[in-house]
Amino acid sequence: MDPIKYIEISLCRVPLRHAVSDAKVLTGRQKPLSHVDMLTAEIETVNGEKGFGFSYSLRAGANAMLAHAKDIAGELIGEDPDDIGRLWEKMAWLGASVARTGVAVQTIAAFDVALWDLKAKRAGKSIGKLLGAFRNDVPCYNTSGGYLNASLDEVIKNVERSLGRGLGGIKLKVGQPDLKKDIERVRTVRQHVGEGIPMMVDANQQWDYTTALRAGRQLDDFGLVWLEEPLSAYDYEGHAKLSERLVTPIATGEMLSSVAECSELVKQRSVTFMQADVPRVGGITPFLKISTLSDLARLKLAPHFVMEIHIHLGCAYPHEAWVEHIEWLEPAFNERLVIKDGRMLLPDRPGLGFSLSEQAQGWREGIQRI
């Protein structure tokens, strides 16, 4: 055994080039998003082998994650980093009184990803190959060009840039207070790109059931791959009813932060596309349980954000899997994902395949070596 000797944690604040707004901003619930806070974890063994992982928060919550990480990191020292399942449970039980969901498990995700990175590096394989890949690339779509802060002209330019870069699909944000504006935006982009380009829309939970049904019936005309987060993230039953009544497949799950919550989407047949997010559900270990539940129900997979992690899980999923291309974290890493003919390629570098850039080192704060 080569036990864990040191753990280094930090926050890394990654600025966005332009602040972005989805429907939550237009309905007055949030301010535009200007940066992503990453919680980073580096695990080093007695023999000097290293694993790197990260989790993230948007707007608030990062300091709570760093504080919780400090609370639990010491308990990993001296442990065998190969025992990822047992260590996940150990970390979860340490924080069990403040929940097995939310901030507590999102903190664990940084350690869990670092443990998988280390294990895959030792095997000399990417995490996707270590997990058992079904394919070496997955279709990917752009989200960052379709935010509501962009005018329709800007969106069209962004769409052309994305398709020119080889991305395989386009997602537009909807959920504005005026539904007519949403429909007009989707119609214009659909006419511009033609029928052959996969398109998705995302309402970011801003509709009630009646509005979602009314919107969904109009959106059914556009041949969309999915309609994302039409309702509150916890309205499992409402999503199931929409799934029955609309032709367009329903996608949700990005806001859920446990296996238990995601399993409700499966049990209640709420979705066609499961959108769980590795950092939000507590890491790769719990995500694999969600993958298994989703596989049994023959769901499709479309994990939310952090393409740097989700490329591995998308390639290791038995059925259709889309990866969301959001380039926000690119400046934080030395490496880039390769996109070709509408698909994102599984990196052949060992482990996660990403390391913090020089620039990101300068964005780090709260560095603690435990």
Ligand SMILES: [Mg+2]
């Ligand atoms: Mg979304």
